[in-house]
Amino acid sequence: MSIRLLITRLFDFIKRILHPFTKWVLRQTTGLCELQRTCYCEPSGASRILAIENSLKQSKSVKVHTLLKFLDLAAKEKRLTAAGSAQIIRNTVETICCIKKIHLDAHQPFIKLFGECVSVIWGLKQLLHDLENIRTTAYDSSNTEHEKKLLELWNLLMPMKELDFRVSNLWKDIGFQGDDPKTDFRGMGLLGLENLHFFAKNYSEVALQVLSHSNHPIHGYSFAIVGINLTHLTYTLWKDGTAKSHIYNICCHHLQIPGPTLLHFHRFYCYLFIEFDKLWMAEKPATIMEFGRIRSRFENDIRLLLSNRDCLFKLNIPVEHV
Structure with a gap:
């Protein structure tokens, strides 16, 4: 193993160990949870959405993971349509705000930015199900x-x-x-x-x-x-x-x-x-x-x-x- 790779792995290990403590300190000093800090601080696009996605995956909250399973099922069942998506996203944002104790009235920008991230993340998951269906459909010369x-x-x-x-x-x-x-x-x-x-x-x-x-x-x-x-x-x-x-x-x-x-x-x-x-x-x-x-x-x-x-x-x- 090279010295460079060893140092990188050591840095990643230390980062994982300190991450919960860092989150706690930032929450106490800023009054914002990790999801809020990400929405407010990360630039629009992949940087913000990937950070939100990673934060949700790494959450230790059982309630958050229950919510993620619900969203995965909604994507699989293709419920993120033009008609049904808005309500699902709204319920998701409200649930997260309840879990993270975020006051809806005081954090309207978060509601919009987080909702957009959720919409794109699970919109992609739904599309992947559609692509898999097309991929597994065999060409039929009688069709x-x-x-x-x-x-x-x-x-x-x-x-x-x-x-x-x-x-x-x-x-x-x-x-x-x-x-x-x-x-x-x-x-x-x-x-x-x-x-x-x-x-x-x-x-x-x-x-x-x-x-x-x-x-x-x-x-x-x-x-x-x-x-x-x-x-x-x-x-x-x-x-x-x-x-x-x-x-x-x-x-x-x-x-x-x-x-x-x-x-x-x-x-x-x-x-x-x-x-x-x-x-x-x-x-x-x-x-x-x-x-x-x-x-x-x-x-x-x-x-x-x-x-x-x-x-x-x-x-x-x-x-x-x-």
Whole structure:
């Protein structure tokens, strides 16, 4: 173990030991609980929301943890809707104020700021349940909606070329492995198709440029297969919490309350696809066998960026032709 790592772990241990005492001292001197200090002192965005989330998780109050279980269940049951969210958030704020002995009339700013944090935190949890449902929905060739979206994907990416048959080798032209794309969606289910379709439809010019890059005679890659792989990366970053810095910042930046939506997930995916394409073309790999190395480097770079609480990915639309 390096000296630096040892010192870091020792510092973290001391910090954990002193944390309850520090909280008590600050409560006595400021008259504010940790949640109030966080709302009033932390800047808007990921810094504040992550601090609130961490404070709630670390609470030793049984009542607080009972409340958190209630919110988790509400997210799972998709009760944080436009109609139902306001009442749930209001009850949550009132419950916390009661537990922490916060006077509602004297701390109106806290009520607003804490309510927004709760709304975003559990809005994300609800969205993750929705994403899991889409991911675990298998592509069904007998489902007319699935088939329609797949054929739309072809028309968006190959507007000048008509698909001869539903099962055709032409699918390889947009990066599928075989003559029937449904087999390639097994890993990420319908979510893989939804991401590809969103990219091709909403950023059509960029998607066509990226597709042209993927068809490079020397440095090419399989557009659709890489796209589905990036769906897996996007989903993983959201599910394991790595992407929270971006998600929480984007919600506050665009005032998206009660929380993130599927649109944010799709845009995050598009950002990753565009950035991966840039890296791939910059690397100019001699063979597709280098995909694993480049994919691993790309993920590490993205995780490093997301480790910054100020991280906010913005789509950089221009993509150079090759």
